[in-house]
Amino acid sequence: MVVPLTLALGAAPAQAASCNLSTGPYQKQVEQFLGLRVDGRQSSSDCQAIKAFQAKHGITPTLGYAGPITWRTMSTMLAQRAAGNNPNKAGKCPTNKGRIACVDLTRQLSWIQDGSKLKYGPVPVRTGRDGAETRTGSKRIYYRSLNHWSTIYHVWMPYSQFFDGGIAFHSVTKSMYNPPGSGGCVNMRPADAKAYWGLLKNGDDVYVYGRKPGT
Incomplete structure (x- = not known):
């Protein structure tokens, strides 16, 4: 055979x-x-x-x-691993504004600090892809929606906290490392987005800096 x-x-x-x-x-x-x-x-x-x-x-x-x-x-x-528990070691996110959510596009990291004291994070995030980059600079949360419906992408955006036009922190279920990136929002894991929802409020500062790899 x-x-x-x-x-x-x-x-x-x-x-x-x-x-x-x-x-x-x-x-x-x-x-x-x-x-x-x-x-x-x-x-x-x-x-x-x-x-x-x-x-x-x-x-x-x-x-x-x-x-x-x-x-x-x-x-x-x-x-991200190298950041450890001191993500603002270089002092790039302001420490003179009280409570602030920091977003480092280069390391794809976010955290919440109060002055120089770390309150939550750092956690991995997924920011805007090439051509739809998350804009840098000083921002403030101006609108919150617990389960926002995107009329652009036709998807639910749980724990949305908008800080720059249509750009918001919000939860997604995909990997934070899924390329090429978001449409501009700061995507977060569900548990992290929920924690941000509980720690932040309208009027709180957000600071975005750096440049996402590949953009």
Whole structure:
């Protein structure tokens, strides 16, 4: 009896077909981030690990290739980890306004501080994509809606707190690292958006600075 090649090899051909087995430009960095063997050469196991990361965060094409978008996402995560419990170490968010919500576009981080005292965060956020960037500068919350309906995108925006025209803090269910970004709003995880809702009010200051990677 002759066993068909695909049966003899099990699922490997299907997995290989869905994986990009080429070595990417950020292979070593991605391997190190994921805790893989760092040899700078793509393998089937590397590809599957990279694919899992891409799938978790909505990075497409989800083929396991260590390309620029995947590494940019990981770099942002590393910068967020480095912030620790002192996100305003560089003093870029004002400490002379009392309670203020800070948004650092470069690190895709937000937090609430009162003077120099950290009150909540830092937490990862998802800000405006290229061409729809979240505008920088000093703002103030002027309108709040517990479960706002967007007439532009036709989606619910829970815990919306508007601070710059149609730009608001609000909850989403997708990954904070899902590229290319929002339509300008500061997307937050549900628990973080709910916490912001409880800590902020109309008239509170918001300060946005930096530049989102990829914009």
